[in-house]
Amino acid sequence: MAQPVGHWPMTPLAIIQARMGSTRLPGKVMLRLGGKPVLQHVIERTRRAVERVVVAIPDTAENDVLDELCGRLSVYVTRGSELDVLARFQKAVREHPCDYVIRVTADCPLVEPVILRLIMAEMEYGSLSYCNMTWHKRVVPDGVGAEAIRAEALIDPFVEFTDEDREHVTPWCYRGHLMPAPVLDRWIVCPPQGGPPVTSWTVAWPSAPVAYRRHYRLTLDTWDDYAHLCMLWALLSKGGEAPATLDVLRWLDEHPQAVRINERRSPLLGVERG
Numbered sequence: 001m002a003q004p005v006g007h008w009p010m011t012p013l014a015i016i017q018a019r020m021g022s023t024r025l026p027g028k029v030m031l032r033l034g035g036k037p038v039l040q041h042v043i044e045r046t047r048r049a050v051e052r053v054v055v056a057i058p059d060t061a062e063n064d065v066l067d068e069l070c071g072r073l074s075v076y077v078t079r080g081s082e083l084d085v086l087a088r089f090q091k092a093v094r095e096h097p098c099d100y101v102i103r104v105t106a107d108c109p110l111v112e113p114v115i116l117r118l119i120m121a122e123m124e125y126g127s128l129s130y131c132n133m134t135w136h137k138r139v140v141p142d143g144v145g146a147e148a149i150r151a152e153a154l155i156d157p158f159v160e161f162t163d164e165d166r167e168h169v170t171p172w173c174y175r176g177h178l179m180p181a182p183v184l185d186r187w188i189v190c191p192p193q194g195g196p197p198v199t200s201w202t203v204a205w206p207s208a209p210v211a212y213r214r215h216y217r218l219t220l221d222t223w224d225d226y227a228h229l230c231m232l233w234a235l236l237s238k239g240g241e242a243p244a245t246l247d248v249l250r251w252l253d254e255h256p257q258a259v260r261i262n263e264r265r266s267p268l269l270g271v272e273r274g
Contacts, residue, residue: 013098014050018106034240041109049116058082107220108143130173130203143219
C-alpha cells in the first residue's frame with residue numbers, strides 16, 4: 001500500500017472514478033503513456049499526496065480489467081452502477097470512512113500532487129464544506145486539479161440529488177445563491193440544494209500558485225488529447241514516469257504551436273469522466 005505522506009488532523013480519502021466505456025474514447029484509461037496505463041499514472045500521482053486511495057469503477061464485466069490493474073497496484077476498489085457515479089462515491093465512503101473526499105478523474109494522468117495537498121490544507125484549515133481547484137474557474141490547467149467535499153454531506157439523506165448530480169457527483173455543492181464570505185475566494189451557499197438550511201456551508205475556488213495558472217488542456221477525452229499527451233511523454237518523461245507538471249507547463253509556454261493540437265476542444269468535453 002502507499003506510504004504515509006504526513007499527518008493530517010482530518011482523514012482524507014481520494015476517490016478516483018474510472019470506467020472503460022467512455023463514449024468519445026472507449027478504453028482511454030487503459031491507453032499507455034510511457035509503457036503504463038493512464039489509470040496507473042493517475043493512481044501513482046494521487047498516492048504521492050493522499051495515503052488512502054480508492055478507485056470507483058462500474059460493476060460490469062467490461063471493467064474487470066480495471067479491477068485487475070488495481071489489484072496489481074494494491075489499490076482498494078469500489079464497484080457499483082456505471083451511470084450513477086455518485087452512488088459509487090457514496091458506497092466508497094461507507095466502505096472507507098473518512099472526513100472528506102478528494103474527487104479525482106481517471107483521465108487526468110498529470111493530476112498534480114502539489115494541488116491535491118493544497119486542497120487538503122484548504123479543507124482542513126479553511127473550514128470548508130467544498131473546495132474546487134480545477135479548470136472550472138481557470139484556476140489550473142484542465143486535468144491538473146481536483147475537488148473535495150465533506151464526506152458527511154456526500155451521504156446526507158436530506159439532500160435531493162438530481163440526475164446531473166448522480167452523473168457528475170458535485171454540481172449540487174454550488175447550486176443555488178452564492179453569497180461572498182468574509183474570506184477571499186470563499187462563498188456561502190444559501191442553502192445547499194435539497195437539504196435543511198445550513199449556515200456553515202462554505203465553498204471555495206482558491207487561487208493556485210502562479211506557476212500553475214494556465215488554460216492548457218492536459219486531460220484525455222479525445223484522440224487529439226492522446227496525441228498531445230504522447231508528445232509530452234516522449235519529450236519530457238524520464239523512464240516512462242509522468243513528467244513534472246511544471247516542466248510541462250514551461251515547455252508549453254515556450255512552444256505555443258504545440259498547444260494547438262487539442263486547443264480546439266472545449267473544456268466542457270471533460271465533464272464525462274467516470
